[in-house]
Amino acid sequence: MRKLYVHNSLSRQREAFDPITEGYVGMYVCGPTVYSDVHLGNCRTFTSFDVIFRFLKHLGYKVRYVRNITDVGHLEGDVDVGGEDKIAKKARLEQLEPMEVVQKYSNGFQQMMETFNILPPSIEPRATGHILEQIDMIKKIIANGFAYEINGSVYFDTPKFIAEEDAYGKLSGRVVDDLLQETRDNLKRQDEKRDPSDFALWIKADATHLMRWESPWSTGFPGWHLECSAMSTKYLGPHFDIHGGGTDLKFPHHENEIAQNMGACKCTPAKYWLHANMLLLNGKKMSKSDGNSVMPQQLFSGESEHLSKGFAPMVVRFFMLQAHYRSTLDLTNDALLAAEKGYQRLMEAYKSLQRLDTKAEATTELDQEISTLIEGAYQDMCDDFNTAKALGKLFELATKINALHNGQLKLEDLSSKTLAALKEAYHTFLFDIFGLESSVASAKGEEELIDGLMNLIIDLRKGARENKDWGMADKIRDTLSALAVQVKDGKDGTTWSKK
């Protein structure tokens, strides 16, 4: 198995990836809170982890990938200053049952994941389905002295945790003293919490609250953060390999998750923390709360003030892979236009590659160059999943493929062994690792029909050209062009592709 290196947010360093159990990887990624439509930022994060998931599997690891759906407990504002559960609020606004809201947006989320060709995780647990596990975890935390109950609600005792375990603030780089002091001004408004840095594990529901469960402390609902601790523990154990999520979750979400896990079992949840960076629009973070965003649907349709046209989901996926997952990525119309061209070039090279064949056996300099590029692409991926760099290698290979295809490089100079390896690697990278579908597989019969028709048309045009009937030949070419079909006259025959 190839040696993998990852950037661990916890140490802020590149580390050799050594799974806890040889050959197996447990990975938990914070999923969405389903109270509205997914936006592109979510899609980028989940695309990043999708590629990580795919690559780990490709390396030969048996991966259990858990990505939750949060459908309760996510408060707006602070619970003590009128915070309200996001799901419940939406349910009230839309006159729906909370579970109706959750179902609607969960469905939408999963459809969007499919649209982006993001593989479903191994387990996709829901917070509402794990209330018992959460209650159980709260009991453990209380038993260990890191939480206290007051008026039916339970809070995590952050100062105590800080005093006893040298762990709080490590991931997000907070200065503990600041955390304890900064919010001092808010202290007056906290009637239940002992300290402003404490956070809710269980919240007593008031009379109007729609989502509620029985617990030893009150009829209420679990706090945000807790579901991830409970569900990761349940499905991956108290200590697992990778925990991922958007970088904006580092604080407070992931920091609190660590505190809860340690509070419950005295052990750190994840060995490696991976954080995907933000997707920007016009240089600013995409955010649903401040309106600076383009919804995926708008991106596909082009109906947005920021876009000149619509872009296919795979073009967007390709666009995202051109940047490293830990870097911010600025979404602009020009960048998407460029990505669209690049994506097409890559796919055309793939098609051309399928038509190449050779019987040569001798190994030449060309063989060496191609092998080096393939190996390089693997090395790039093994270095913290550098899709941008690996993609660069694929483009360099595309240049070789095109040259072989149109005769500028000789097929006789390429051994059949290397060609087979190239075909294998290209397919593996494009489809298995990067997850780029050549097109959403339309009805197969239709494809065959189009191929048949195109062959006929190209044959007719060939006849016209042989008779020097340029008018007819050009009419065919121009008409096809108007239908977004590119006719390509090559050395040995004519091929076509969709523009």
Next chain:
RNA sequence: GGUCGGGUGGCCGAGCGGUUAGGCAGAGGUCUGCAAAACCUUGUACGGCGGUUCGAAUCCGCUCCCGACCUCCA
């Protein structure tokens, strides 16, 4: 204000001590009935000012911008 990250050629985006990243756009060429496509060649960029070094986009200091987190967010 505190903490962290970043400023790379027309645009996007890798690199992080010495090699052409790559994509898109542009220019010239090959090919072509003309084109397109494809291929070849080409640009010599690293916010500013100092410093370390044989050598810095890459390390250090200062400085100017930008962004993120600190409050719900992937």
